[in-house]
Amino acid sequence: MNALAATSRNFKQAAKLLGLDSKLEKSLLIPFREIKVECTIPKDDGTLASYVGFRVQHDNARGPMKGGIRYHHEVDPDEVNALAQLMTWKTAVANIPYGGAKGGIGCSPGELSISELERLTRVFTQKIHDLIGIHTDVPAPDMGTNSQTMAWILDEYSKFHGYSPAVVTGKPVDLGGSLGRDAATGRGVLFATEALLAEHGKSIAGQRFVIQGFGNVGSWAAQLITEAGGKVIAISDVTGAVKNSNGLDIPKLMKHSAENRGIKGFDGGDAIDPRSLLTEECDVLIPAALGGVINKDNANDIKAKYIIEAANHPTDPEADEILSKKGVLILPDILANSGGVTVSYFEWVQNIQGFMWDEEKVNSELRTYMQRGFRDVKEMCRSHHCDLRMGAFTLGVNRVARATVLRGWES
The missing domain is CATH 3.40.50.10860 (Leucine Dehydrogenase, chain A, domain 1)
Structure with missing residues (x-):
């Protein structure tokens, strides 16, 4: 199932849970x-x-x-x-x-x-x-x-x-970009993961993480998770994959990646087949690369207890069903990786006001938004007796539907 079909399917399922009028549903799509x-x-x-x-x-x-x-x-x-x-x-x-x-x-x-x-x-x-x-x-x-x-x-x-x-966000700071923007998506992943784990009486510290992707999002997530006491045991990028059961030295890996344009050849762990990364034994799996990487062909072999979708649409609907039956909790992309667009909003606000925030304020506000988003999604889960993905979709679709109706969409 391609990304558009999968996304539309999730939307339609949310629209059904919300009982949206069919004409409004079509208009929103x-x-x-x-x-x-x-x-x-x-x-x-x-x-x-x-x-x-x-x-x-x-x-x-x-x-x-x-x-x-x-x-x-x-x-x-x-x-x-x-x-x-x-x-x-x-x-x-x-x-x-x-x-x-x-x-x-x-x-x-x-x-x-x-x-x-x-x-x-x-x-x-x-x-x-x-x-x-x-x-x-x-x-x-x-x-x-x-x-x-x-x-x-x-x-x-x-x-x-x-x-x-x-007119754009994610600019250089010298041209009005926001402090903290580079790390924003990865930091948002950290805050979202903290919220999910806390719901189950756990914290980042002591958990074993596997991260697919070592670009901007994956590298920042790995660095921040390590600083919070988590153990990143395996990482992959387009050049290869590396594993160290005792935890990878992330600063050293970042230096190696910058100097060699990829993690291939890193001597701080064992090289593994990138295709096996998603099925490595771990507590938390973070796909932070391309979409559609978790599918019906590998979902049964995934051993993680939690999946944090740092990439856009990394999990196919068929895999969703398989993982749900296995009891794997998935924090969906539209919540998990929203840190980037949230700090983009902060940047836009700063540009319009002509007033720059310090990085501490940016990070503090981001934590507030991510925690509030998680609470709002959980509330929708309780209201509609659904999983986290449908909780997030019903929350988002409902807010857009309400705004559409209030603006007079039939007029």
């Missing part, structure tokens, strides 16, 4: 706007190359649409649609005044030079600048993009609309 543009740039060697860019603006009932822009060779309309829809429910679960959007360009960023990436970003911005904006649609970094990408978008957008730092 259909994106507000879908954008597809051609981006042709001169390469460094003088040849021309064309790429397809997408932006799906899913819903704006609760505020400006919000979502990342990813550069990846597998970007396609279905994936962008699914991620835009997930952002709508995610921002509602976090209870921040945004809707949902997502964008991307079908390219392999590792094969492009810095100057080619800049040209591609600027052409993409030229094609969509009149459809994004501070109170319309606010992009952010995602897979294959970073704060530099956002700086280019900000600069190109400002050529048309005047200097507008709030």
